[in-house]
Amino acid sequence: MFGTTDSPLMDLPQDDTRAPASRPVRFSAEKAATPSAQCSSCMLRHICMASNLDDSDVARLNNVVRNWRMVKQGQALYRAGDPFQSIYAVRSGSFKTVLSHQSGREYVSGFFLSGETIGLDGISTEAHACDAIALEDSAVCVIPFHLLEALCREVRSLQQQVHKMMSAEIVRETGQMMLLSNLTAEQRVAAFLLNISARLQRRGFSPTSFTLRMTREDIGSYLGMTLETASRTLSRFQQEGLIRVQGKQIDLLDLEALDMR
Amino acid sequence: MFGTTDSPLMDLPQDDTRAPASRPVRFSAEKAATPSAQCSSCMLRHICMASNLDDSDVARLNNVVRNWRMVKQGQALYRAGDPFQSIYAVRSGSFKTVLSHQSGREYVSGFFLSGETIGLDGISTEAHACDAIALEDSAVCVIPFHLLEALCREVRSLQQQVHKMMSAEIVRETGQMMLLSNLTAEQRVAAFLLNISARLQRRGFSPTSFTLRMTREDIGSYLGMTLETASRTLSRFQQEGLIRVQGKQIDLLDLEALDMR
DNA sequence: CGTGCAATTGAGAAGTTTCAAAAAGCGTGG
DNA sequence: CCACGCTTTTTGAAACTTCTCAATTGCACG
Numbered sequence: 001m002f003g004t005t006d007s008p009l010m011d012l013p014q015d016d017t018r019a020p021a022s023r024p025v026r027f028s029a030e031k032a033a034t035p036s037a038q039c040s041s042c043m044l045r046h047i048c049m050a051s052n053l054d055d056s057d058v059a060r061l062n063n064v065v066r067n068w069r070m071v072k073q074g075q076a077l078y079r080a081g082d083p084f085q086s087i088y089a090v091r092s093g094s095f096k097t098v099l100s101h102q103s104g105r106e107y108v109s110g111f112f113l114s115g116e117t118i119g120l121d122g123i124s125t126e127a128h129a130c131d132a133i134a135l136e137d138s139a140v141c142v143i144p145f146h147l148l149e150a151l152c153r154e155v156r157s158l159q160q161q162v163h164k165m166m167s168a169e170i171v172r173e174t175g176q177m178m179l180l181s182n183l184t185a186e187q188r189v190a191a192f193l194l195n196i197s198a199r200l201q202r203r204g205f206s207p208t209s210f211t212l213r214m215t216r217e218d219i220g221s222y223l224g225m226t227l228e229t230a231s232r233t234l235s236r237f238q239q240e241g242l243i244r245v246q247g248k249q250i251d252l253l254d255l256e257a258l259d260m261r
Numbered sequence: 262m263f264g265t266t267d268s269p270l271m272d273l274p275q276d277d278t279r280a281p282a283s284r285p286v287r288f289s290a291e292k293a294a295t296p297s298a299q300c301s302s303c304m305l306r307h308i309c310m311a312s313n314l315d316d317s318d319v320a321r322l323n324n325v326v327r328n329w330r331m332v333k334q335g336q337a338l339y340r341a342g343d344p345f346q347s348i349y350a351v352r353s354g355s356f357k358t359v360l361s362h363q364s365g366r367e368y369v370s371g372f373f374l375s376g377e378t379i380g381l382d383g384i385s386t387e388a389h390a391c392d393a394i395a396l397e398d399s400a401v402c403v404i405p406f407h408l409l410e411a412l413c414r415e416v417r418s419l420q421q422q423v424h425k426m427m428s429a430e431i432v433r434e435t436g437q438m439m440l441l442s443n444l445t446a447e448q449r450v451a452a453f454l455l456n457i458s459a460r461l462q463r464r465g466f467s468p469t470s471f472t473l474r475m476t477r478e479d480i481g482s483y484l485g486m487t488l489e490t491a492s493r494t495l496s497r498f499q500q501e502g503l504i505r506v507q508g509k510q511i512d513l514l515d516l517e518a519l520d521m522r
Numbered sequence: 523c524g525t526g527c528a529a530t531t532g533a534g535a536a537g538t539t540t541c542a543a544a545a546a547g548c549g550t551g552g
Numbered sequence: 553c554c555a556c557g558c559t560t561t562t563t564g565a566a567a568c569t570t571c572t573c574a575a576t577t578g579c580a581c582g
Contacts, residue, residue, distance in 0.1 A: 099439050107439040121435065123428035129435065149421065153414045160410065166427040167384035173434035174382065174390065178360050178368040180441040181485030185570070216529060224442030226571060231530055247529075247579070446538070477561065487539060492562060508547070508561075523582105530577070539568075546561070552554090 038141065039065060047115035047202060048089055049143070049161055057155050064147040065089070070139045077118065077132040077140060084122030086144045090114045093138020094213050096222075097121075099130045108221040110172075111135070111214060113199050120169055135213035180224040188223040189233040190261035193243065197252055208252040299402070300326060308376035308463060309350055310404070310422055318416050325408040326350070331400045338379065338393040338401060345383030347405045351375045354399020355474050357483075358382075360391045369482040371433075372396070372475060374460050381430055396474035441485045449484040450494040451522035454504065458513055469513040 039050050039062040050058050068091055071077050077088060080100060095112045109130060112118050121129040123145065152159035179188055201207035212219070220230035234250075237243045242258055244251040252258065300311050300323040311319050329352055332338050338349060341361060356373045370391060373379050382390040384406065413420035440449055462468035473480070481491035495511075498504045503519055505512040513519065 099435055101439060101443060105443050107443055109435045109438055120428055121432050124425045124432055129432050149417070149424070153417065153420060156410070156414065159414060163410065163427070164385045166424070166431065167381055170427065170430050170434065171382050171385055171390050173431065173438060174360055174370045177370055177434060177438055177441060177485075178362060180438060181482070182362060182364075182366050182368055215527095221442065224438075227529080228531085228572085229570060231528095232570095235530070476559090488561080489540085489563085490538060492560095493538095496562070525582090526580095528577100528579075530575105532573105532575085534572085536569105536571070538570090540566085542564085544562085544564105546559100548557100548559075550556085550558105552556095 038062060038068070042091075044089075044091070044115040044203075049117065049158075049165065052161055053155075053157055057157055060151060060155060061158060064151050065141045065143050067142045068139055069142055070137070071095075071134040073134050073136050073138075075134055077134065078122075078128045079131045080128055082122075082128045084119070084126045084128055084145070086142050087117055087119035087122075087148070088132075088140040088142060089117050091139040091141055094135045095132050095138060096135055096214055096218055097130045097132050106221065108214075108218050111196075111218075111222065114203060117165055117169075120166055135218075185223070185225050185229050185233050186236070187261045188225065189219075189230060189237070190242075190258045192219065192223055193250065193252060194255065194258055197255070208255070210250055212248045212250055299323060299329070303352075305350075305352070305376040305464075310378065310419075310426065313422050314416075314418050318418055321412060321416060322419060325412050326402045326404050328403045329400055330403055331398070332356075332395040334395050334397050334399075336395055338395065339383075339389045340392045341389055343383075343389045345380070345387045345389055345406070347403050348378055348380035348383075348409070349393075349401040349403060350378050352400040352402055355396045356393050356399060357396055357475055357479055358391045358393050367482065369475075369479050372457075372479075372483065375464060378426055378430075381427055396479075446484070446486050446490050446494050447497070448522045449486070450480075450491060450498070451503075451519045453480065453484055454511065454513060455516065455519055458516070469516070471511055473509045473511055 039045060039048075039058050040055065042048065042050070045051065045058070050061055053061060069077075069088075071093070077095060090112050092114055094114070095118055096108050097110045097112070097118065099107045099109050101107065112132075118132050118140070119128065148158075148162065152162055179191055183191065196210065196212070197207040200210050214222075215227070216230045216234075217227040220227040223230065225233075234243070234245050237258075238245045240257075242252075242254045244253060300306060300309075300319050301316065303309065303311070306312065306319070311322055314322060330338075330349075332354070338356060351373050353375055355375070356379055357369050358371045358373070358379065360368045360370050362368065373393075379393050379401070380389065409419075409423065413423055440452055444452065457471065457473070458468040461471050475483075476488070477491045477495075478488040481488040484491065486494075495504070495506050498519075499506045501518075503513075503515045505514060
């Protein structure tokens with residue numbers, strides 16, 4: 001995870017990204033062998049796609065989400081241009097999504113924690129628009145999208161959940177654009193720390209003490225500033241007693257003051 | 262529209278945003294009175310939600326999209342906080358979406374031309390996240406979202422189209438974030454002009470001569486700069502012979518050079 | 523216990539914003 | 553139809569934030 005290093009919960013590094021795309025969507029497929037009933041017993045169930053589903057629907061979802069995959073730190077879950085077949089729910093660990101510009105520049109467009117969903121960008125063109133890189137050794141649930149779509153045609157609550165997830169991603173990005181265009185470097189870094197803090201808290205981690213898994217360069221890119229400015233801003237916050245910084249280890253000392261920025 | 266003023270195609274300023282939310286979704290509703298078969302004869306059909314649908318599916322969609330609404334210049338199609346019921350396809354005219362920050366600052370998060378869809382931000386929280394303001398006298402098709410969802414459960418191609426639209430909005434915003442965080446003011450303005458140009462061309466308007474319906478302040482906000490910087494940049498482009506500016510009237514003289522920025 | 527990547531820090535340069543003033547455009551009402 | 557008032561746009565100059573380049577330090581991994 002992000003804050004605390006958790007013991008590896010799984011093995012089976014099966015790569016099942018290559019979904020049976022040509023195979024027609026039969027719902028007999030739902031009844032296929034299911035190694036372990038993940039969703040129903042998953043700790044992330046309430047913050048994942050399965051939230052707001054009743055037990056029987058979770059069981060059906062579970063038949064769509066049959067496989068998961070491990071991704072080692074620094075490795076790509078997918079790359080820009082890869083044909084789109086599945087979306088992914090982060091089981092453990094964390095990811096960044098990276099968009100490359102023609103100029104060779106790279107832009108970190110998002111960070112994703114456990115329970116969050118990656119890959120929605122690929123739906124529109126049927127090819128992924130960015131790279132998804134693991135920030136630490138991570139695992140994802142593989143959700144073949146055509147199966148999910150098929151199930152959404154049958155399960156209304158799931159359909160609504162998927163629509164809400166996509167909409168939430170749109171809203172998140174709108175907020176990020178506002179941040180990039182309106183806030184100072186200080187305000188952006190403060191907002192970033194508070195955002196991470198809130199998301200970790202939601203997952204049961206300390207909201208005030210955590211390890212950033214990404215580099216200063218990643219943070220800077222995500223926040224629209226250079227790595228030096230990101231570093232300097234963190235240092236300044238430390239000098240002012242708002243936070244404590246020790247490399248990637250961060251302690252938030254004054255949440256109120258951070259929010260004031 | 263954006264470039265050319267088109268004659269008002271319609272009357273009937275019926276406001277039907279208040280959809281029959283409590284009424285159970287019966288598809289008999291699809292057969293209800295349909296004043297005019299809009300979608301099937303709509304010039305925007307191929308760039309709208311109806312693209313990639315066959316005739317019979319367009320007819321069914323048409324029963325969901327039964328009403329449209331006029332919005333006068335400067336008026337709001339919806340406001341942040343309004344309960345979410347419908348999404349809207351721009352029939353004629355154009356809109357901006359505006360996000361307000363706690364600090365009182367406003368941020369223009371997007372511009373929308375005919376055939377484009379507004380309101381997807383409201384799905385996640387069931388309340389709109391921003392204001393949608395008409396940049397000129399405009400008209401929109403009202404698409405009650407619960408009806409659209411119901412139809413998507415029956416018509417696979419429509420379901421896919423809706424998912425692609427949402428994903429495209431995610432990708433668009435990702436690109437905008439990259440623009441905001443990586444490009445100089447000059448590059449942003451150039452990218453903006455080329456983007457508008459391409460979208461107008463797609464709609465059959467001149468890609469090199471058009472009227473911007475938004476103010477310099479809107480442009481600046483959208484591009485993460487002050488209105489003065491936006492204005493100055495346009496002036497500089499004119500001095501360099503890349504464009505011709507006369508207030509809101511823009512002529513692109515050297516598309517290649519603009520693209521080089 | 524090096525070696526190399528990541529992070530910090532400094533100082534000057536550059537781009538953008540801010541404040542200010544004037545010009546231009548637009549709609550309204552006489 | 554023109555005059556008036558208001559908004560929008562343009563342009564200038566100084567101030568400020570952020571970037572760039574550069575050097576140093578710290579940390580992790582082999």
